[in-house]
Amino acid sequence: PMVTLAELMAKAEEGKYAVGAFNCNNMEIVQAIIMAAEAERAPVVIQASQGAIKYAGLDYIVALARLAGDKTSVPVALHLDHGTSFEQCVQCISSGFTSVMIDGSKHALEDNIALTNRVLSVARAVGVSVEAELGKIGGTEDDIHVDEKDALFTDPEEARYFVDKTGVDALAVAIGTAHGQYKGRPELDFDRLAKIEQLVDVPLVLHGSSGVPDEDIRRAIEIGVRKVNIDTNLREAFTEGVREVISQKPNEIDPRKILGPAKERMSEIIREKIRLFGSSNKA
Numbered sequence: 001p002m003v004t005l006a007e008l009m010a011k012a013e014e015g016k017y018a019v020g021a022f023n024c025n026n027m028e029i030v031q032a033i034i035m036a037a038e039a040e041r042a043p044v045v046i047q048a049s050q051g052a053i054k055y056a057g058l059d060y061i062v063a064l065a066r067l068a069g070d071k072t073s074v075p076v077a078l079h080l081d082h083g084t085s086f087e088q089c090v091q092c093i094s095s096g097f098t099s100v101m102i103d104g105s106k107h108a109l110e111d112n113i114a115l116t117n118r119v120l121s122v123a124r125a126v127g128v129s130v131e132a133e134l135g136k137i138g139g140t141e142d143d144i145h146v147d148e149k150d151a152l153f154t155d156p157e158e159a160r161y162f163v164d165k166t167g168v169d170a171l172a173v174a175i176g177t178a179h180g181q182y183k184g185r186p187e188l189d190f191d192r193l194a195k196i197e198q199l200v201d202v203p204l205v206l207h208g209s210s211g212v213p214d215e216d217i218r219r220a221i222e223i224g225v226r227k228v229n230i231d232t233n234l235r236e237a238f239t240e241g242v243r244e245v246i247s248q249k250p251n252e253i254d255p256r257k258i259l260g261p262a263k264e265r266m267s268e269i270i271r272e273k274i275r276l277f278g279s280s281n282k283a
């Protein structure tokens with residue numbers, strides 16, 4: 001069934017595991033996520049970015065994800081990933097999302113708080129969850145120098161203030177991860193993560209988690225991360241699947257024979273992630 005992110009986070013907090021949040025852009029990805037979640041008996045977040053909404057259309061994303069969530073026996077949240085405006089969050093809330101992220105991280109602290117609270121006032125009225133972001137999670141193309149860490153990474157005291165002033169259901173933190181493929185091994189600031197965890201009483205979200213070594217993911221979950229976002233790994237699996245069919249059978253013209261193996265590969269990687277996050281058999 002469809003559930004809110006808050007519900008998933010409360011159970012994850014109790015069981016000390018993380019819920020996988022996987023980005024969807026089309027039917028094959030939604031099906032891959034649900035196949036994996038069912039096989040693992042795991043709760044799962046299906047999330048759509050602005051790019052996904054632009055590509056598939058908001059109505060298609062909602063129809064696909066809600067069909068999947070309504071039909072399945074595992075709990076599914078449909079979540080807006082990196083929403084940047086109040087209007088977009090409201091549109092997703094009224095279209096059937098059970099959770100939205102308002103990413104006000106590019107704004108000054110007080111503006112981020114005000115924007116987040118505007119979204120919260122609407123979301124709370126209809127029982128939709130809200131994730132916010134504090135600190136700047138870069139792209140892997142953005143090289144972060146050590147002296148920039150304090151400016152870019154989430155400040156623990158600021159996190160406490162932010163959560164006090166908003167009361168969000170989940171908080172995305174910047175501790176050294178980045179969106180996209182990493183050039184080398186990312187260096188996560190676990191001390192900072194632990195400090196944030198001590199100061200705030202809210203489930204923490206790790207973005208840019210594709211390419212983060214398994215042991216680092218485990219350590220982040222041990223400290224208190226309860227939602228782990230994965231997109232790039234699904235793109236890789238999808239593309240590898242498509243490439244393999246096309247190179248092995250250059251005359252193949254049936255899209256189902258090309259996308260079927262891609263879907264299987266995505267589902268496999270999602271199952272691996274679910275096991276890594278400790279959310280197997282938590283449905």
Ligand code: G3H
Pocket residue numbers: 023049050051052081082179180231232
């Ligand atoms: O956070 C970024 C996600 O990987 C979504 O990326 O905006 O290209 O869909 P996108």
Ligand code: 13P
Pocket residue numbers: 023081082178179180181206207208209210229230231232233
């Ligand atoms: P990756 O693409 O690095 O897995 O990041 C996904 C993400 O954080 C979506 O919000």
Ligand code: ZN
Pocket residue numbers: 082179207208229
């Ligand atoms: Zn992200």
Ligand code: NA
Pocket residue numbers: 178179180181182208209210211212232
């Ligand atoms: Na990444």
